[in-house]
Amino acid sequence: MGVRELADYPWDAVAPYRERAAQHPAGLIDLSIGSPVDPTPEVIRRALAEATDAHSYPQTVGTAALRQAIVDWYARRRGVPGLTPANVLPTIGSKELVALLPTLLGLGPGDIVVHPRVAYPTYEVGATVAGATAVASDDPAEWPEGAKLIWINTPGNPDGRTWTVPELASAVARARELGAVLASDECYAELGWEGPWATEPVPSVLDPRVTGGTRQGLLSVYSLSKQSNLAGYRAAFLAGCSAIVADLLRARKHLGLMPPGPVQHAMTVALGDDEHVAAQKALYRRRRDVLKPALEAAGFRIDGSEAGLYLWATEDRDAWESMGRLADAGILAGPGHFYGAHSGDHVRLALTAPLPAVEEAARRLTGL
Numbered sequence: 348m349g350v351r352e353l354a355d356y357p358w359d360a361v362a363p364y365r366e367r368a369a370q371h372p373a374g375l376i377d378l379s380i381g382s383p384v385d386p387t388p389e390v391i392r393r394a395l396a397e398a399t400d401a402h403s404y405p406q407t408v409g410t411a412a413l414r415q416a417i418v419d420w421y422a423r424r425r426g427v428p429g430l431t432p433a434n435v436l437p438t439i440g441s442k443e444l445v446a447l448l449p450t451l452l453g454l455g456p457g458d459i460v461v462h463p464r465v466a467y468p469t470y471e472v473g474a475t476v477a478g479a480t481a482v483a484s485d486d487p488a489e490w491p492e493g494a495k496l497i498w499i500n501t502p503g504n505p506d507g508r509t510w511t512v513p514e515l516a517s518a519v520a521r522a523r524e525l526g527a528v529l530a531s532d533e534c535y536a537e538l539g540w541e542g543p544w545a546t547e548p549v550p551s552v553l554d555p556r557v558t559g560g561t562r563q564g565l566l567s568v569y570s571l572s573k574q575s576n577l578a579g580y581r582a583a584f585l586a587g588c589s590a591i592v593a594d595l596l597r598a599r600k601h602l603g604l605m606p607p608g609p610v611q612h613a614m615t616v617a618l619g620d621d622e623h624v625a626a627q628k629a630l631y632r633r634r635r636d637v638l639k640p641a642l643e644a645a646g647f648r649i650d651g652s653e654a655g656l657y658l659w660a661t662e663d664r665d666a667w668e669s670m671g672r673l674a675d676a677g678i679l680a681g682p683g684h685f686y687g688a689h690s691g692d693h694v695r696l697a698l699t700a701p702l703p704a705v706e707e708a709a710r711r712l713t714g715l
Contacts (some may be wrong), residue, residue: 357703361682364674371677376708378638379681380657380696381504383576385630391575391613398612405608407600409437409584417584424621425536427553427567431590434562434597437606439579439616441534443568445469445498448530449477451598452591454495458542461497465506465683465690467532469561470498475551483687486514487521497700502535502549505686505695509539509654512550515557523564528591530598534570534583537624538631549654553587562588573656574624575617575662582606582642608624631656634698641709642696650693659683661693669694 361379366552369375408414414432421427421435438444446469449460462470466483474481484490485508492496499518501510510518515531522529531552539549550557553567566587567601572578585592606614617623639649639658647660647669660667666682673680673694684692700708 367674378696379679392657394616395613401608403453407605416615417464418683420618441583446473454479458495500532506659507652507655535655537574640642641712645712645715
């Protein structure tokens with residue numbers, strides 16, 4: 348297995364539904380991909396402009412200011428005190444880290460990478476590139492011997508599943524029993540909506556209530572793409588076990604995986620400003636409050652989705668049928684088939700379209 352064994356990029360299969368939706372007299376409303384549409388906050392754009400004299404190579408490890416900003420952010424926003432700069436590392440967006448982590452950890456044939464049953468496909472891609480075997484499982488009791496890397500995603504993409512503190516602690520205990528690295532993709536942690544997450548912060552795998560007093564074997568991955576509209580900046584980072592971070596840093600130095608200097612400065616400013624994050628969350632909340640009841644009125648059931656950037660919807664029929672029904676209303680969604688063999692009856696709808704488009708989608712849904 349390896350790069351040559353990768354399938355065609357799955358979104359190509361959506362093209363016929365995009366064309367079908369575009370035939371709607373009032374045009375296409377694209378809710379299929381979670382790419383931010385709102386402006387990058389001015390405070391971050393100014394920071395990027397201030398740092399454009401980038402004549403020297405950036406540091407793979409990140410500037411001292413950026414590393415401290417990451418440490419401070421975990422303490423302030425995620426309930427994770429006690430990190431030091433040796434526990435954190437910036438990455439060039441989170442997708443490259445997800446895809447490369449098995450390789451950077453030295454995994455290969457015979458090793459197992461566990462990922463969620465309903466999952467962003469890049470976890471499996473990373474295993475394939477390394478020549479490892481991907482196994483889909485959500486239950487720590489079922490995680491197999493031979494697992495070297497275990498991915499969890501909380502809140503989940505696409506289903507919004509959010510792990511509680513006891514669930515995370517159980518996952519940590521099982522990963523340590525197996526001798527596996529436990530990597531928690533937490534990129535949507537600022538977007539809690541329902542249940543306990545309406546009022547409580549989404550917990551991190553590095554939360555002291557979870558770790559048992561040691562970060563050994565644990566990684567938390569985060570991206571600024573959604574909370575700060577920095578998808579185009581490729582701005583993300585990881586935190587956790589200092590020994591693993593040191594190994595990853597060494598490998599990333601050899602591979603030249605270093606975020607550009609201006610982006611590092613912009614990240615530093617973004618991590619220190621909570622006001623723009625609250626404003627962006629309010630925008631997503633308003634769109635969600637419009638779209639969710641409209642989907643339900645149109646006969647969809649919303650499963651999970653208590654946090655995150657998406658609504659995970661089903662009519663208890665094949666996702667491609669639902670895709671066609673939505674396309675006839677000029678609405679493009681993402682088919683559950685893309686997220687594993689266990690989600691073929693769901694569609695994913697993103698909260699990233701402008702509010703007028705979401706309101707128009709809601710009006711069209713009433714006619715289904």
